[in-house]
Amino acid sequence: MEIRTYIQNIAIIILLIIIQVKFSYLYSISDIRPDILLVFLVRQSIKYPSPTRSLIRGFLAGIIIDLLIGDVIGVSSLIYSLAGFFTSYYKRNKGYLALSNKFILFSVIFIVASTIFYLVTLSHYPLLKNIFFVALPSAIYGIIIIWIIQVFKPLK
Amino acid sequence: MNSHQKIKVIREWIYLGIAIVTSIFFILFNNSSFNNTLSKFGLDAFSILNYDYFSLREKASLEKEIILIKQKLVKLSQDKKLFEEAFKENIRLKNLLSIELPESLSYVYARVTGKPASSLQNTLLINAGTEKNIVDGEMVISEDGFIGVIKNAGKYLSKVTLISNPSNKIPVVTEHSKISGIMLSLNKKTAEILEITKSQSVEIGEKVFTSDFSKLYYPNLLIGEIISVSDSSATINKKVIIKYAADFLNVKDVFIIHKSKE
Numbered sequence: 096m097e098i099r100t101y102i103q104n105i106a107i108i109i110l111l112i113i114i115q116v117k118f119s120y121l122y123s124i125s126d127i128r129p130d131i132l133l134v135f136l137v138r139q140s141i142k143y144p145s146p147t148r149s150l151i152r153g154f155l156a157g158i159i160i161d162l163l164i165g166d167v168i169g170v171s172s173l174i175y176s177l178a179g180f181f182t183s184y185y186k187r188n189k190g191y192l193a194l195s196n197k198f199i200l201f202s203v204i205f206i207v208a209s210t211i212f213y214l215v216t217l218s219h220y221p222l223l224k225n226i227f228f229v230a231l232p233s234a235i236y237g238i239i240i241i242w243i244i245q246v247f248k249p250l251k
Numbered sequence: 252m253n254s255h256q257k258i259k260v261i262r263e264w265i266y267l268g269i270a271i272v273t274s275i276f277f278i279l280f281n282n283s284s285f286n287n288t289l290s291k292f293g294l295d296a297f298s299i300l301n302y303d304y305f306s307l308r309e310k311a312s313l314e315k316e317i318i319l320i321k322q323k324l325v326k327l328s329q330d331k332k333l334f335e336e337a338f339k340e341n342i343r344l345k346n347l348l349s350i351e352l353p354e355s356l357s358y359v360y361a362r363v364t365g366k367p368a369s370s371l372q373n374t375l376l377i378n379a380g381t382e383k384n385i386v387d388g389e390m391v392i393s394e395d396g397f398i399g400v401i402k403n404a405g406k407y408l409s410k411v412t413l414i415s416n417p418s419n420k421i422p423v424v425t426e427h428s429k430i431s432g433i434m435l436s437l438n439k440k441t442a443e444i445l446e447i448t449k450s451q452s453v454e455i456g457e458k459v460f461t462s463d464f465s466k467l468y469y470p471n472l473l474i475g476e477i478i479s480v481s482d483s484s485a486t487i488n489k490k491v492i493i494k495y496a497a498d499f500l501n502v503k504d505v506f507i508i509h510k511s512k513e
Contacts, residue, residue, distance in 0.1 A: 147263050163365070167281050180267050
């Protein structure tokens with residue numbers, strides 16, 4: 096990656112953090128909000144399949160958003176690190192990702208990330224209610240967003 | 252895979268391990284002073300981006316005027332509630348209880364500038380911080396009632412933990428029957444009052460305020476209204492449900508109850 100790409104990535108991450116913190120109500124449906132930062136991080140991890148870079152990118156983005164608005168500091172950095180690392184790792188080993196592979200990858204990443212996030216931050220909620228009424232709808236919304244972007248700006 | 256590639260892969264997994272351990276360390280020590288200090292640095296950094304660079308001078312003066320009016324309005328409505336309360340106590344008990352807020356308290360205006368990605372989380376960002384002498388633990392109210400407590404105060408921004416956070420246990424008292432209990436949040440709209448026995452009488456529609464049992468919370472701040480009372484539980488206690496007076500999802504303007512030095 097060039098320095099220009101690094102700066103571009105940092106700028107986009109900052110912009111997405113601002114959108115997520117200040118304007119997330121604009122795209123919420125019945126109080127369910129997708130994690131647009133995760134959408135960006137997953138796409139970048141596929142575009143530049145270096146697990147270490149994806150891990151660092153995810154960790155830093157996660158810790159920033161946790162320190163700003165997180166109920167539990169460390170949970171976003173954990174899920175973004177894992178998501179970035181494994182997406183890059185999978186892409187590097189597979190090389191080309193077919194449509195079905197991408198669908199499975201996006202679904203697994205979003206469902207696992209969302210489930211970990213809400214199980215930690217909303218630990219007081221009943222488990223099944225937390226998974227089926229909070230984590231899953233949020234993950235599905237994220238998957239829809241990443242597919243819409245994938246249609247308009249496809250990643251190989 | 253040659254030895255160089257093997258080392259590279261092992262290094263990547265070590266980095267992943269470090270990231271996981273660091274994140275888990277942060278999660279386990281969520282309310283530690285180290286995390287709070289880091290959070291304050293984060294809020295200070297974000298306040299640079301959060302600054303309203305496009306505001307015009309006229310807008311600023313109008314805003315000042317609105318803030319003053321809102322401060323007066325909140326103070327008046329709080330005073331009104333206190334006087335009504337004192338008057339009713341006087342009639343009923345013939346013995347006036349002094350329950351006024353201390354005179355040294357002032358109201359600092361702030362606007363909600365950030366909400367978490369999920370509306371189910373219990374944190375807000377407001378644009379007031381140590382620059383306005385805000386400190387951790389101060390109470391935050393809206394025009395409708397008590398909404399939360401300052402968790403981390405940065406220089407220009409502060410993080411507020413809402414009263415709807417289920418880890419909060421807030422001592423409360425009912426308006427007419429003066430029955431005390433402990434409020435435990437159920438969700439963003441309702442909460443349950445614990446420790447009210449079946450022999451005690453509370454009514455639907457009664458308002459619920461913070462009580463003076465706790466040193467953490469100022470008394471007589473409106474929390475909500477009783478919407479259901481049930482004796483059907485198997486314990487000796489009633490099941491009392493209240494609805495919050497404040498709408499946490501749509502709150503825009505808040506006031507921090509600040510203890511002045513003088």
